[in-house]
Amino acid sequence: MTPILEVTRVRKTFGGVVANRDVSLSVPEGKIYGLIGPNGSGKTTLFSSIVGTHPIDSGSIKFRGEEVSRLRVPQIARLGLLRTFQQTRIYGKMTCVQNLLISVPPAALSWRSMLARPSAAETKKAEDLLQFVGLHAKRHLRAGDLSFGQQKLLELAMALMSEPRMLLLDEPTAGINPTLINDLIDRLRRINAELGITLLVIEHNMRVVMGLAQYIYCLAHGELLAEGEPAAVKSDKRVIEAYLGAH
Amino acid sequence: MKRSILRAAVLAFLIAFPALLPAWRTQMSYLVIMIVFSLTWDLLGGQMGYNSFGNVLFFGIGMYVCAVVQRDAHFSYPATLALGIAAGAAAAVAVAAILGSGILGLRGHYFAIGTLGLGIAAGELAAGWDFVGGGGGMVPPQYPGALGGRETFFYYLAAALAVATFFTLRWLYGGRFGLAVNAIRDDEDKAEAMGLWTTRYKTAAWCVSAFFLGIGGAIVGNVSGFIDPRETAFAGSTYGVWMVLMAILGGKGTLWGPVLGAVIFHITKELFWTYLLDWQQVALGFLIVVIVIFFPVGILGWAREKWPEKFGHRVEEAKPAEASG
Amino acid sequence: MENLRLLFDAPILTVQLLLDGILIGAIFALAAYGMMLVWGVLNIINVAQGELVMLGGYVAFFLFKAGINPLFGVPVAAALLFVVGWLLYRVVIFRIVDKDLFISILATFGLSILIQQLAKVAFSPDVRTPQAGFGTISMFGGAVTVTWIKIISFAAALTTGGVLVWFLRGTRMGQAIRATAQNARAARVMGIDTDRVYAWTFGVNAAICGASGALVAMTYLVDPYIGLPYTIRSFMIVIVAGLGNISAVLATAIGLGAAENISAFLFGAEYQIAFVYGLLVVILISRRIVLARQRRYLA
Numbered sequence: 046m047t048p049i050l051e052v053t054r055v056r057k058t059f060g061g062v063v064a065n066r067d068v069s070l071s072v073p074e075g076k077i078y079g080l081i082g083p084n085g086s087g088k089t090t091l092f093s094s095i096v097g098t099h100p101i102d103s104g105s106i107k108f109r110g111e112e113v114s115r116l117r118v119p120q121i122a123r124l125g126l127l128r129t130f131q132q133t134r135i136y137g138k139m140t141c142v143q144n145l146l147i148s149v150p151p152a153a154l155s156w157r158s159m160l161a162r163p164s165a166a167e168t169k170k171a172e173d174l175l176q177f178v179g180l181h182a183k184r185h186l187r188a189g190d191l192s193f194g195q196q197k198l199l200e201l202a203m204a205l206m207s208e209p210r211m212l213l214l215d216e217p218t219a220g221i222n223p224t225l226i227n228d229l230i231d232r233l234r235r236i237n238a239e240l241g242i243t244l245l246v247i248e249h250n251m252r253v254v255m256g257l258a259q260y261i262y263c264l265a266h267g268e269l270l271a272e273g274e275p276a277a278v279k280s281d282k283r284v285i286e287a288y289l290g291a292h
Numbered sequence: 293m294k295r296s297i298l299r300a301a302v303l304a305f306l307i308a309f310p311a312l313l314p315a316w317r318t319q320m321s322y323l324v325i326m327i328v329f330s331l332t333w334d335l336l337g338g339q340m341g342y343n344s345f346g347n348v349l350f351f352g353i354g355m356y357v358c359a360v361v362q363r364d365a366h367f368s369y370p371a372t373l374a375l376g377i378a379a380g381a382a383a384a385v386a387v388a389a390i391l392g393s394g395i396l397g398l399r400g401h402y403f404a405i406g407t408l409g410l411g412i413a414a415g416e417l418a419a420g421w422d423f424v425g426g427g428g429g430m431v432p433p434q435y436p437g438a439l440g441g442r443e444t445f446f447y448y449l450a451a452a453l454a455v456a457t458f459f460t461l462r463w464l465y466g467g468r469f470g471l472a473v474n475a476i477r478d479d480e481d482k483a484e485a486m487g488l489w490t491t492r493y494k495t496a497a498w499c500v501s502a503f504f505l506g507i508g509g510a511i512v513g514n515v516s517g518f519i520d521p522r523e524t525a526f527a528g529s530t531y532g533v534w535m536v537l538m539a540i541l542g543g544k545g546t547l548w549g550p551v552l553g554a555v556i557f558h559i560t561k562e563l564f565w566t567y568l569l570d571w572q573q574v575a576l577g578f579l580i581v582v583i584v585i586f587f588p589v590g591i592l593g594w595a596r597e598k599w600p601e602k603f604g605h606r607v608e609e610a611k612p613a614e615a616s617g
Numbered sequence: 618m619e620n621l622r623l624l625f626d627a628p629i630l631t632v633q634l635l636l637d638g639i640l641i642g643a644i645f646a647l648a649a650y651g652m653m654l655v656w657g658v659l660n661i662i663n664v665a666q667g668e669l670v671m672l673g674g675y676v677a678f679f680l681f682k683a684g685i686n687p688l689f690g691v692p693v694a695a696a697l698l699f700v701v702g703w704l705l706y707r708v709v710i711f712r713i714v715d716k717d718l719f720i721s722i723l724a725t726f727g728l729s730i731l732i733q734q735l736a737k738v739a740f741s742p743d744v745r746t747p748q749a750g751f752g753t754i755s756m757f758g759g760a761v762t763v764t765w766i767k768i769i770s771f772a773a774a775l776t777t778g779g780v781l782v783w784f785l786r787g788t789r790m791g792q793a794i795r796a797t798a799q800n801a802r803a804a805r806v807m808g809i810d811t812d813r814v815y816a817w818t819f820g821v822n823a824a825i826c827g828a829s830g831a832l833v834a835m836t837y838l839v840d841p842y843i844g845l846p847y848t849i850r851s852f853m854i855v856i857v858a859g860l861g862n863i864s865a866v867l868a869t870a871i872g873l874g875a876a877e878n879i880s881a882f883l884f885g886a887e888y889q890i891a892f893v894y895g896l897l898v899v900i901l902i903s904r905r906i907v908l909a910r911q912r913r914y915l916a
Contacts, residue, residue: 118485576734
């Protein structure tokens with residue numbers, strides 16, 4: 046199976062601090078992959094490098110065979126590679142529905158569409174997605190008035206509205222009510238299975254990532270420490286040491 | 293229903309005004325131009341979160357271009373005026389597009405400072421350019437109609453402009469354009485991360501602003517009958533500041549707020565301005581500081597926080613799953 | 618454009634222009650450094666920066682009117698403006714410190730109008746030129762003349778900058794300011810009274826603006842409207858030099874001074890302000906192109 050995302054020897058430093066040291070990973074199309082590692086191991090930095098938030102020092106990032114490491118954030122997004130943020134980012138003063146209506150697929154954002162009104166189909170899709178993440182009742186509330194967990198769900202719905210090929214999720218369960226986490230895992234699986242969206246998930250909750258991901262990469266100190274099936278990674282001594290805080 | 297009655301009443305009032313209060317036609321022309329000022333400023337400042345301190349540039353460009361066309365094109369009066377207005381608007385839009393595609397790629401505060409000097413610089417250049425009369429300014433051609441017809445004629449032009457501005461913006465805000473500029477205001481990084489062509493929307497917004505301001509300038513040049521580079525055309529310290537104040541006062545980021553702000557400000561100003569003498573501009577600066585710090589949401593913004601349901605922000609019971617798909 | 622040919626015919630003129638530019642550049646650097654300080658520490662872009670410069674100029678003028686050499690205006694303006702800055706912080710600025718840049722730009726914009734117009738009412742709109750005396754020196758057989766006051770101002774500006782650097786590095790308050798600039802929350806946790814730091818920072822900023830204004834008034838002139846160009850110049854210098862680099866600020870300021878002088882000679886002094894604004898737009902646009910190429914953002 047061809048990889049949809051291929052990261053090869055990516056290196057990123059901030060001043061003298063190496064955040065990512067020659068990290069390589071690849072994610073095949075249609076899969077759910079996990080990215081784990083202790084705090085400060087460079088997971089979010091890697092996400093930012095992939096979606097073009099900052100330039101990388103060296104290495105290559107290919108999305109669907111195309112080199113994206115020199116493109117800027119919106120260009121990469123338009124190729125169908127989106128991320129969600131650890132600290133949610135939503136349009137706080139707009140209503141939930143509006144948040145979704147402006148997150149239509151980039152193909153629908155041509156010059157002509159600047160003056161268009163949201164079509165009935167788009168509105169229906171927005172409402173369906175809000176229903177899907179359980180925010181339908183709050184769809185006319187301002188997004189900024191939602192709780193952190195709800196904003197997280199809204200952000201997920203926005204990403205889905207845009208019909209990406211691949212989603213990078215930065216800690217999707219952080220801040221979500223624990224009783225709703227199983228629901229969310231189930232939804233993420235459905236997103237993957239029904240919509241065919243490839244997922245790469247940063248997750249701290251081991252139970253979640255072990256249950257969700259089909260394959261896991263583990264970062265520590267900016268380097269790739271281990272990779273493999275969940276069961277194998279879980280029992281890898283180096284991973285356990287890294288998490289127990291050898292350093 | 294209630295809204296359409298209100299709208300009809302406002303329109304009827306605007307149309308009947310010259311007959312009702314003929315002595316106040318020029319005054320009223322300025323009032324409706326204030327509404328244009330404040331609405332077009334709010335498109336960027338309120339809806340998009342981009343402070344522009346240089347919007348008066350487009351007003352001045354429209355005024356000068358129109359005056360030059362009126363002076364140099366030798367058709368009938370209405371034809372040259374129409375041509376002048378169109379040319380003024382086109383020139384303003386062109387300048388907005390060129391400047392905007394450059395500095396609107398930057399984040400809001402860079403843009404704000406970048407626009408600080410635009411009006412003043414243009415005023416200096418105009419004052420030094422003999423083709424447009426230099427520091428002595430320009431005089432638009434005489435209105436050929438009957439005595440007093442000029443006031444009525446330009447009043448209707450100005451009022452039509454204000455109405456057109458209002459409805460155009462209302463229409464734009466209701467569609468994807470409005471959603472996009474609001475998204476840019478709320479979180480531009482997120483908008484980019486979602487793949488929006490942000491610079492395109494920002495530039496387009498500035499061009500829309502410039503378009504109506506350019507026409508406004510063309511009209512005001514004829515209303516005032518004399519164009520001074522620094523006092524009427526590129527009047528940064530009066531019009532340029534007022535537009536900011538009016539939009540914030542009424543409630544930035546709302547449609548009716550800038551209208552309300554312009555009406556309140558203009559009437560208050562006309563009532564009390566003469567008593568303030570030298571302190572007029574001092575009071576203006578003071579007002580901006582006070583409003584920005586203590587009342588940043590403005591009148592309509594305050595109303596929206598107070599009664600969110602009236603503005604459509606309410607919890608709705610979830611529809612049954614099958615009903616919504 | 619005949620002036621351009623003049624430059625080629627008499628290259629010595631270029632020396633004159635550059636020299637004047639360098640000497641005024643050091644004064645620009647002071648106000649720019651103050652803007653950088655406030656931007657870095659309070660996260661506020663102070664649009665009223667130039668108005669503080671203008672007030673400093675009036676201090677020198679009133680000393681001159683009272684028969685005192687306006688050169689004393691430099692320390693006096695610094696002291697008085699420190700108080701002004703402190704008060705401004707306590708009355709206005711502290712309310713906008715934690716607000717977004719949108720609010721702070723608008724509020725300081727309002728402040729700039731307020732101060733400018735108050736100055737107009739209080740001091741009249743006339744142009745004032747406090748004379749410090751001192752005469753001129755000639756070089757290259759009289760082809761290049763420099764007024765002593767420009768040289769003294771240059772030295773005074775450098776001295777003020779030196780005092781500022783010493784203050785930031787060597788005193789407790791200076792260290793607290795630098796710590797707050799790096800991480801306000803951490804500084805607060807470490808027991809630094811950030812509110813006091815902010816007040817001091819704004820006061821110090823006003824003080825160096827005041828000193829720079831006194832120098833401006835002596836070398837050129839002062840009227841109520843000179844403020845905005847200084848705000849723009851400061852902003853331009855800061856974004857070209859980057860936040861936090863004092864020698865780059867000085868170098869950029871001197872470059873700007875020289876560029877302004879040459880342009881004023883080429884296009885006429887009446888367009889000097891238009892040139893400053895035009896240059897700002899050019900800088901902003903070219904910066905955007907460069908950053909886009911490097912895949913970076915001007916945040």
